[in-house]
Amino acid sequence: MIKREWIHAWLLLLPALVLLFGFTHIPAVQTFIDSFWSTPRGRRPSTFVGWDNYARMTADPVFLRVMTNNLIYAAITIPASIAISLWMALFVHRRIMGLGFLRMAYFTPTVLPLIAVANIWLFFYLPGFGLFDQIRGLFGLRPVNWIGQPSTALYSITAVTVWNQAGFFMIFFLAALQTIPENLREAAALEGTSRWTFFWRVTWPLIMPTTLFVSVNATINAFRMVDHVFVMTQGGPNNASALLLYYIYDQGFRFWDTAYAATLTVVMVVILAIIGIGQFFLLDRRVHYR
Amino acid sequence: MAMNAMTSIDEQIAIAAAGLRLEGVRKAYDTAVALDNVTIDIPAGAFTVLLGPSGCGKSTLLRLIAGLDRPTSGKILLGGNDITRKPPAERDLSMVFQSYALFPHLTVAENIIFGLRVRRVDKAERWERLNRVARMMGLDGLLDRRPNQLSGGQQQRVALARAVISERPVCLMDEPLSNLDAKLRAEMRVEIRDLQQRLGLTMVYVTHDQVEAMTMADHIVVMNQGRVEQVARPRELYAAPETTFCARFIGTPPMNLISARDLPAYRHLPEGSLVGVRPEDMIVDGEGVEAVVEGVEYLGADQLIAARIGAAKIIVRQPARTGAPDAKVRLSWPAEATHLFDADGRRLH
Ligand SMILES: Nc1ncnc2c1ncn2[C@@H]1O[C@H](COP(=O)(O)OP(=O)(O)OP(=O)(O)O)[C@@H](O)[C@H]1O
Ligand SMILES: [Mg+2]
Numbered sequence: 001m002i003k004r005e006w007i008h009a010w011l012l013l014l015p016a017l018v019l020l021f022g023f024t025h026i027p028a029v030q031t032f033i034d035s036f037w038s039t040p041r042g043r044r045p046s047t048f049v050g051w052d053n054y055a056r057m058t059a060d061p062v063f064l065r066v067m068t069n070n071l072i073y074a075a076i077t078i079p080a081s082i083a084i085s086l087w088m089a090l091f092v093h094r095r096i097m098g099l100g101f102l103r104m105a106y107f108t109p110t111v112l113p114l115i116a117v118a119n120i121w122l123f124f125y126l127p128g129f130g131l132f133d134q135i136r137g138l139f140g141l142r143p144v145n146w147i148g149q150p151s152t153a154l155y156s157i158t159a160v161t162v163w164n165q166a167g168f169f170m171i172f173f174l175a176a177l178q179t180i181p182e183n184l185r186e187a188a189a190l191e192g193t194s195r196w197t198f199f200w201r202v203t204w205p206l207i208m209p210t211t212l213f214v215s216v217n218a219t220i221n222a223f224r225m226v227d228h229v230f231v232m233t234q235g236g237p238n239n240a241s242a243l244l245l246y247y248i249y250d251q252g253f254r255f256w257d258t259a260y261a262a263t264l265t266v267v268m269v270v271i272l273a274i275i276g277i278g279q280f281f282l283l284d285r286r287v288h289y290r
Numbered sequence: 291m292a293m294n295a296m297t298s299i300d301e302q303i304a305i306a307a308a309g310l311r312l313e314g315v316r317k318a319y320d321t322a323v324a325l326d327n328v329t330i331d332i333p334a335g336a337f338t339v340l341l342g343p344s345g346c347g348k349s350t351l352l353r354l355i356a357g358l359d360r361p362t363s364g365k366i367l368l369g370g371n372d373i374t375r376k377p378p379a380e381r382d383l384s385m386v387f388q389s390y391a392l393f394p395h396l397t398v399a400e401n402i403i404f405g406l407r408v409r410r411v412d413k414a415e416r417w418e419r420l421n422r423v424a425r426m427m428g429l430d431g432l433l434d435r436r437p438n439q440l441s442g443g444q445q446q447r448v449a450l451a452r453a454v455i456s457e458r459p460v461c462l463m464d465e466p467l468s469n470l471d472a473k474l475r476a477e478m479r480v481e482i483r484d485l486q487q488r489l490g491l492t493m494v495y496v497t498h499d500q501v502e503a504m505t506m507a508d509h510i511v512v513m514n515q516g517r518v519e520q521v522a523r524p525r526e527l528y529a530a531p532e533t534t535f536c537a538r539f540i541g542t543p544p545m546n547l548i549s550a551r552d553l554p555a556y557r558h559l560p561e562g563s564l565v566g567v568r569p570e571d572m573i574v575d576g577e578g579v580e581a582v583v584e585g586v587e588y589l590g591a592d593q594l595i596a597a598r599i600g601a602a603k604i605i606v607r608q609p610a611r612t613g614a615p616d617a618k619v620r621l622s623w624p625a626e627a628t629h630l631f632d633a634d635g636r637r638l639h
Binding site for chain 2: 183189201205
């Protein structure tokens with residue numbers, strides 16, 4: 001009897017397991033293995049090269065460039081998205097006119113696919129005619145080629161990401177704010193607590209679990225969201241706006257250097273794992289009260 | 291509890307109490323009128339209980355006094371000053387919320403001194419006051435815990451401590467004991483009453499439990515559907531209810547109200563008048579009005595006899611040793627135990 005149940009259980013699990021192993025676990029392990037082998041070219045088969053791919057990577061100036069870019073990109077998008085989404089959530093977490101419209105307006109950028117968002121921003125950034133240059137024109141400033149010059153390309157892309165994901169994170173903060181009982185605010189008001197003090201002494205600690213969740217997501221997104229790079233800059237000019245995942249794509253599917261792409265992928269996974277685990281362990285202790 | 295050892299530190303928290311006055315206060319929501327023309331005096335240094343059934347506007351009234359809501363019209367005075375438009379922080383009062391409103395991420399100590407920190411009371415004084423209040427409330431060993439590590443009664447005392455440490459002359463409490471079990475509730479009743487008297491606080495205490503009201507109050511404000519029915523001391527309220535609502539609301543079982551038409555001695559009263567008699571004032575003996583006995587409820591020391599006089603159902607309370615009554619009895623009561631009400635439910639004097 002029991003054996004039959006087990007067989008049924010495994011049969012029911014099978015489709016999910018096949019998909020999970022076939023498309024996630026096996027490729028991951030394969031990628032790890034591939035990073036120690038050379039790329040097969042023409043008649044030259046793949047050979048075991050040990051750490052060669054990794055050595056090549058550390059000496060690769062483009063890799064260092066994209067890593068730096070990605071770190072800058074993460075260092076801006078993570079705190080900026082959190083700050084802006086929290087600010088928006090605080091703003092719409094009260095009774096004001098047109099509340100429903102405001103909440104929807106803040107959420108809209110998230111509903112749009114990143115590709116569409118990128119196209120909208122492409123127009124904003126258009127030299128001379130774009131929204132930003134038109135505004136600059138009002139003040140008599142000269143046009144800027146926002147995404148076409150190395151000094152601003154990365155930051156232009158960064159802004160798009162923040163705009164795109166802040167509305168999404170706002171929903172989480174809004175939900176968290178709504179779990180804070182109203183009478184805490186009232187109790188604090190009786191003591192003469194200012195809004196500012198109340199935020200830092202009560203609201204901020206109480207929404208910490210959400211902040212952690214959002215920051216983990218923002219971190220993952222910082223290494224994962226590259227759609228707009230394809231649409232807006234293709235990593236240019238001169239790799240100024242290339243991010244790690246974009247570089248992996250370039251190596252793997254434009255130059256077909258699959259071994260090197262595998263190596264870069266392993267590095268990216270390791271980075272994400274370290275950050276993710278670190279965030280949980282570091283913040284976890286200070287986060288849970290209930 | 292730890293409150294007994296306290297007498298020595300009472301003098302250190304000497305509070306100059308102030309009285310409250312509400313004048314023609316009205317509070318209307320979109321869907322309902324919660325308070326209508328409420329005018330009451332809440333004397334300084336006294337324990338005033340707001341008593342009434344659910345939804346009668348007790349919490350609304352308390353929140354208006356605290357400044358958490360604004361009245362639609364009317365004035366609120368504290369110690370003679372108009373505070374109707376003042377924000378909560380400037381009203382110099384403390385409040386204990388029904389749900390305690392403790393900060394879940396702060397320890398007991400941090401919860402208690404929250405207000406002092408906000409107001410930048412210096413650290414040495416903060417700790418001194420904390421120690422004093424913690425000892426008074428029996429919270430000594432619990433200062434490092436978080437609220438979720440406390441029992442209901444302990445949380446209650448933290449909420450009280452937070453109100454007491456602010457050393458404000460007026461304290462508002464909204465059904466603070468409603469979450470506690472019967473035994474703890476009885477203990478806390480004594481503790482709160484004790485505290486109020488020792489500190490000389492002006493206390494406004496909301497409850498819908500008449501036992502709480504009767505045992506704790508100096509004055510009871512009976513409310514019904516947003517209106518004040520009567521303001522009286524507990525004994526007066528029981529002895530001379532101003533309205534039929536008060537008569538029925540206070541006392542278990544409640545006062546018997548019998549239509550004057552059913553009682554030969556009161557037929558001369560105008561149409562619709564009611565004669566009220568407390569169950570314990572009724573005497574079963576050979577004379578008086580005839581009543582048909584419908585049942586007996588045995589309570590140990592006493593028994594309750596359910597009977598009917600004409601159309602009116604009544605309850606008679608008598609010592610259980612009297613034994614079971616006959617199917618038909620005659621009831622009488624002393625003249626001074628009779629309460630007369632007119633057709634509008636007002637007391638006739
Ligand atoms: N925000 C509100 N909007 C509309 N009506 C309200 C609001 N708050 C209270 N009321 C109404 O006002 C009346 C009084 O409410 P209140 O909370 O003061 O009652 P209460 O006496 O405290 O009752 P309870 O003993 O159940 O706590 C109720 O009829 C309630 O429905
Ligand atoms: Mg209430």
